Each structure stands twice: as C-alpha cells, then as structure tokens.
Amino acid sequence: MPMSDDRREDVRLEAFFEAARATPPEPSPALMAAVLRAAEGLQPAAPRAPLTARLREAFGGWPALAGLATAAAAGVWIGTALPEAGIGAAEAAYLVDVAPELAFDLAGDF
C-alpha cells in the first residue's frame, strides 16, 4: 500500500529528530567541573553521629570497646576487692621490705 503524504512527511521529520538525538551536545569539562564545584559548595554536611557512636568509633568499634570495658571492670575489682580480702600471716611472712631506709620511721621522732 503506498504511503500517504502525511505519513511520508512524518518519516522524513523523524529522520531529523533521530539526527538530533544522535548528536547531542557534549558538556565541556569546564561545565562538569563547575557543576561539581557548586555541588560541593552547596551540599549540606553529613549529620554528626551522636557522641556515643563517635566514641565507639574512636576506640575502634564494639569489639575493642568490649575489651576496654572488661579491662576496666577487672581493674576496679582488683582495686577494691583485693584489700578487703586482707593479707594473712602466711602471706605476710613472704613480704620483704626491700628498702627500709625509705620508710618513715615515725617512732624515731618521738
């Protein structure tokens, strides 16, 4: 079936549109750089993480923080629980004063 005149014109015009689509203007490097620069200048800062999260990151994340907490708890325990246990006579016998001259001799003053 022969093509109608209108249809033929449509096909011809489409060839022009196709040519336009096939030859888009390429953005110059200067334009791309300017757009990116503007983006960097106008981009809102990423929100700061809460203090707890920042501390966690500073110590190296959860595993490191868990180790630190264990060490701290052990220190507290050693510092508080051990003296309460006291030193028995048997242990005291093993204790030697390696520098007696450095000790205060309060009795000498009286």
Added chain:
Amino acid sequence: MAMPFDYPDTTPDEALLAAFAAGDRAAARVLTMRLTPRVLAHAYRLLGNRAEAEEVAQEAMLRLWRQAPEWRAGEAKVTTWLYRVTANLCTDRRRRARGGTVPLDAVPEPPDPQPGVAERMQMRTRADALQGALGDLPERQRQAVVLRHIEGLANPEIAEIMGASIEAVESLTTRGRRALTEALGTRKEELGYADER
C-alpha cells in the same frame, strides 16, 4: 556513614537527590554525570547556542543543588523539575536578547557521532537544519516539539513541565511538526532525502 560509594544506573534521581541532601558526595557526582548532559542538550535545543546553553545548564544544576534540602519526595520527578527550570531560564535569556536573534554561526559543531563518515556528515547536516528550523518556531511550539520528539517524553509529563493541558501540548506539537515539515521540505535535496520513500 553507611553509604555506598557509588550507585547503580537504576537508582532513581529522587533517591540520589535525597542522598545528596544527606551529605553523600558520591550522589553529587552521579547526579552531575547523569543530569548535566540532559540539561545541556535541552537548553541547546531551545537556545540554539552552545555557550549560552552551557551557562543555562550550570545555573539549572545550581538551582537543583539549592533545592535539594527542601525537595519533597513524590511531588515531582527531578527531571520534570529540571526541564521546567531550564525552559524558564532559556525563556528569560531569549527575552533579554529580544531584538537580536541567535546567530547561526554560534551553533557549535556537534561531537563526532559513531556512524561512518558519510552518514555522520548527513546526520550533522540534518541536526543543524533541524536546529535552525526549531529556532524559527514560536517558543511554546519549540519546547513542546523538543520535549516530545527529541527528549522522547510523554504528553502528560510535557503538560506538567509546561504548565499546560495535554490537549494544548498535542496542539502545540502538531503545529510545530507542520511548521518544521514546511521549513525543512524546501531543503530536500541538500539534506539528502529527496529520494527517500
């Protein structure tokens, strides 16, 4: 922050813009690479001048970055918004330059397309001829034709961009096509389609 360094091509523009507003730099790069060429091409089709189109594209993208923190998801497509802003910027320019038409020799050489030399030359000739004819169309017709036939958008989206009814868009594209056919029809021989049937 737990943001991927880069995004797949299928990531919607709207999601990228939200990521940009949240401070993600990769999103800024992807949006720049994806949208700047489209904005530039649209501005060039409307203005017919490469240097001016670059200025418009830069300004349109700048406005997008400024708009990002206030962008409300689901309201409009980013590209719809950008086409509208670009068209408005072009209209402003043409209005300011009224009285002086864009010189044809300001139209730059398009980049080398992929096909062979002869075909490439013909493509370029046709694209330039179309650009010249588009420049002679009334502004609204030109915008509607470019959005429909070069950008390939559907009429409802064009209507949204242009703030017009779908019927008005159809009328504009029909009249625009008719005018283009007439303008280009007188150059059949030189444009190499006199024998095409």
